[in-house]
């Protein structure tokens with residue numbers, strides 16, 4: 001059936017500016033790492049993507065290797081773009097990345113100019129696009145000079161194949177350095193994509209938000225729900241079809257007694273606020289205005305809706321923040 005987006009789609013979503021750039025992103029973005037490969041039906045993928053756009057989610061995050069198999073999330077999203085979203089291309093911010101293993105041999109991984117340029121060309125073919133909005137270097141490469149990676153990103157923007165560039169999984173020090181090089185080259189760093197959640201706070205110890213603020217770059221956190229742990233998904237067992245049952249990236253050992261105790265305590269705090277645990281986790285990760293957006297995953301429309309409703313939740317009080325810290329640090 002032909003898709004007509006909800007005309008009210010911009011009425012309730014919050015948009016935050018990425019650093020000191022001109023680009024705003026929805027406070028919650030949708031990631032296609034899981035649930036959009038060939039092992040999932042295209043009709044559910046379509047429902048989730050349509051509902052996201054209807055709710056004002058303008059930003060969809062991909063990478064060359066998302067699937068399974070690698071590349072299939074881009075191909076499937078390309079199908080949905082062409083069948084549903086093509087007329088709205090100028091309302092969308094589509095990102096992709098290269099940095100992890102994508103093809104055999106010395107040119108299908110890490111951060112060389114050779115890899116980044118050819119990988120983006122392949123991504124564009126799979127997506128059926130002329131350009132992506134944001135192209136990321138997916139992880140730092142300990143061997144390729146930072147200048148080569150940065151100048152490849154700069155050249156990609158100049159070629160018109162990406163509008164902005166980002167980095168992911170870089171520590172503060174490396175982020176500051178590549179931001180400096182990119183600024184000198186004339187292509188400012190738009191955004192950094194680190195992992196971050198109530199249970200994963202490395203960016204706080206690394207002062208990453210301060211570094212990015214200084215560089216004028218935004219921050220978009222991935223896995224703010226700790227791949228589903230910070231939701232009601234595993235509070236009473238492990239459901240069939242859950243990520244623990246279907247993915248190699250999360251396994252049962254993540255649900256040790258200590259973690260379960262923490263999750264239940266956090267769930268109690270969420271309940272007292274009238275929120276789901278997922279909503280509490282998202283409100284928490286968005287509490288610093290320098291956090292431009294959070295990239296969530298969703299295997300159903302219901303999960304997506306529950307997550308986006310977090311944006312209507314009450315502000316976290318100082319006491320609740322202390323309680324959350326106490327839960328994670330003391331328990």
Ligand SMILES: NC(=O)c1ccc[n+]([C@@H]2O[C@H](COP(=O)([O-])OP(=O)(O)OC[C@H]3O[C@@H](n4cnc5c(N)ncnc54)[C@H](OP(=O)(O)O)[C@@H]3O)[C@@H](O)[C@H]2O)c1
Nearest residue numbers: 031032033222223224225226227228231242243296297299
């Ligand atoms: N740059 C990087 O290196 C990197 C790495 C990882 C991810 N990312 C990006 O970040 C995106 C999000 O990562 P993620 O999928 O790990 O994020 P996440 O939001 O932490 O986890 C998503 C999973 O949590 C469960 N879930 C979500 N909402 C729920 C709800 N309301 N109630 C119950 N369960 C819920 C679902 O699990 P079930 O499938 O079990 O239903 C869903 O697949 C990725 O798609 C990707 O774009 C980037």
